[in-house]
Amino acid sequence: MATGRPNSDDIPGTTLFDGRQSLKGYALNHMCYSFNKAENRAEFLRDEDAYCAKFRLNAKQREAIRKRNVLDMIAAGGNIYYLAKFAGIFGLGVQDVGAQQTGMTVEEFKAKLVAAGK
Amino acid sequence: MAKIIGGISTSHIPAIGIAIANGMQQDPYWKPFFDGFPPVRKWLDETRPDIAIVIYNDHGLNFFLNKMPTFAIGAAAEYRNEDEGWGLKTLPPFPGDQQLSWHLIESLVNDEFDIAICQEMAVDHGFTVPMQLLWGDKEKLPVRTIPLEVNTVQHPLPTPARCYKLGKALGRAIESYPENVKVVVVGTGGLSHQLDGQRAGFINKEFDLMCLDKIVSDPETLARYTIHDLVLKAGTQGPEFIQWLIMRGALTGKVRKLHSNYHIPISNTGAGLLLLENAA
Numbered sequence: 554m555a556t557g558r559p560n561s562d563d564i565p566g567t568t569l570f571d572g573r574q575s576l577k578g579y580a581l582n583h584m585c586y587s588f589n590k591a592e593n594r595a596e597f598l599r600d601e602d603a604y605c606a607k608f609r610l611n612a613k614q615r616e617a618i619r620k621r622n623v624l625d626m627i628a629a630g631g632n633i634y635y636l637a638k639f640a641g642i643f644g645l646g647v648q649d650v651g652a653q654q655t656g657m658t659v660e661e662f663k664a665k666l667v668a669a670g671k
Numbered sequence: 672m673a674k675i676i677g678g679i680s681t682s683h684i685p686a687i688g689i690a691i692a693n694g695m696q697q698d699p700y701w702k703p704f705f706d707g708f709p710p711v712r713k714w715l716d717e718t719r720p721d722i723a724i725v726i727y728n729d730h731g732l733n734f735f736l737n738k739m740p741t742f743a744i745g746a747a748a749e750y751r752n753e754d755e756g757w758g759l760k761t762l763p764p765f766p767g768d769q770q771l772s773w774h775l776i777e778s779l780v781n782d783e784f785d786i787a788i789c790q791e792m793a794v795d796h797g798f799t800v801p802m803q804l805l806w807g808d809k810e811k812l813p814v815r816t817i818p819l820e821v822n823t824v825q826h827p828l829p830t831p832a833r834c835y836k837l838g839k840a841l842g843r844a845i846e847s848y849p850e851n852v853k854v855v856v857v858g859t860g861g862l863s864h865q866l867d868g869q870r871a872g873f874i875n876k877e878f879d880l881m882c883l884d885k886i887v888s889d890p891e892t893l894a895r896y897t898i899h900d901l902v903l904k905a906g907t908q909g910p911e912f913i914q915w916l917i918m919r920g921a922l923t924g925k926v927r928k929l930h931s932n933y934h935i936p937i938s939n940t941g942a943g944l945l946l947l948e949n950a951a
Binding site for chain 2: 563564565566567568569570571572575579582583585586588589590591594623624627632633634635636637638641642646647648650651654655662663665666667669670
């Protein structure tokens with residue numbers, strides 16, 4: 554039966570956060586959701602290994618967090634809204650995250666956005 | 672009886688809140704965006720709505736994946752703003768209107784929209800940024816608020832057609848409220864943007880401008896898009912446009928565009944603003 558389930562296969566560079574991704578990424582997203590609270594951000598910074606273990610990250614998720622690599626986090630089931638809270642711990646905004654994912658400098662990424670308005 | 676005096680739609684990017692906090696409205700980067708708002712504020716000063724229904728999407732503050740309603744409505748005396756993870760200064764609570772909340776709940780559920788009912792609700796930038804843009808110049812917020820939250824985090828998201836119908840039901844619900852109050856419906860989010868993946872930074876000016884135009888005169892055509900279409904044409908966060916469709920659906924009278932603005936880029940987004948009058 555056609556459910557109209559969005560499939561991102563035909564949209565380049567895009568992973569839709571569907572049920573499959575959500576199942577895969579629950580632990581990682583749960584940890585990042587906890588970063589809404591300042592005391593949890595501080596606890597992560599004090600002992601990153603212990604904090605990741607507390608949320609039972611799998612090896613891929615742990616490695617993506619260790620490398621601070623957003624594309625790897627998405628591949629491991631991460632959702633960008635929760636990942637943005639992780640980025641916030643390091644004072645990084647969505648343009649820093651965009652630059653990392655597209656392999657550009659932040660200045661190049663910003664220029665690309667400006668160009669979209671021309 | 673309650674009267675829907677109009678609808679407003681605006682983008683709700685976190686960076687806007689930061690720019691307001693730092694008084695950067697007249698910086699060259701921000702000016703073309705903030706300069707869109709004085710005509711809307713003037714209209715609000717003249718029409719003086721009592722209540723704002725604010726349709727927005729939570730970004731992982733009030734809702735997590737453990738419990739993710741498709742549609743949720745506030746029924747609280749006030750709505751708290753909380754830290755979203757970036758340690759920004761939080762805003763004072765926004766006053767609610769519980770009597771109208773329960774009227775809307777009764778009416779929507781009776782109309783077969785089985786919405787999640789929230790007697791506590793923390794509101795993030797999706798709600799607070801539009802409030803600041805519309806009433807931030809006031810010492811005290813001159814409206815009571817009711818948040819209506821839409822899931823745009825976990826696919827499947829509600830279809831644009833469903834959202835437009837929810838808007839219609841919301842319009843009927845407001846207009847059947849027996850109190851003499853003036854209501855403005857605020858749809859937030861959009862327009863095109865993509866935060867995640869190798870396609871991050873995708874913006875589609877042509878599509879955004881078409882949406883800004885058609886939502887006034889021909890919302891039914893826009894309601895026929897699928898979520899997949901919106902992701903393809905407007906980026907992974909482009910589906911936030913469904914909140915504009917709910918707003919538009921609620922306007923059942925003679926709808927006239929009073930003002931609009933569009934600017935690229937604000938943060939990673941094509942930022943849109945629209946003011947619609949809803950005449951009897």
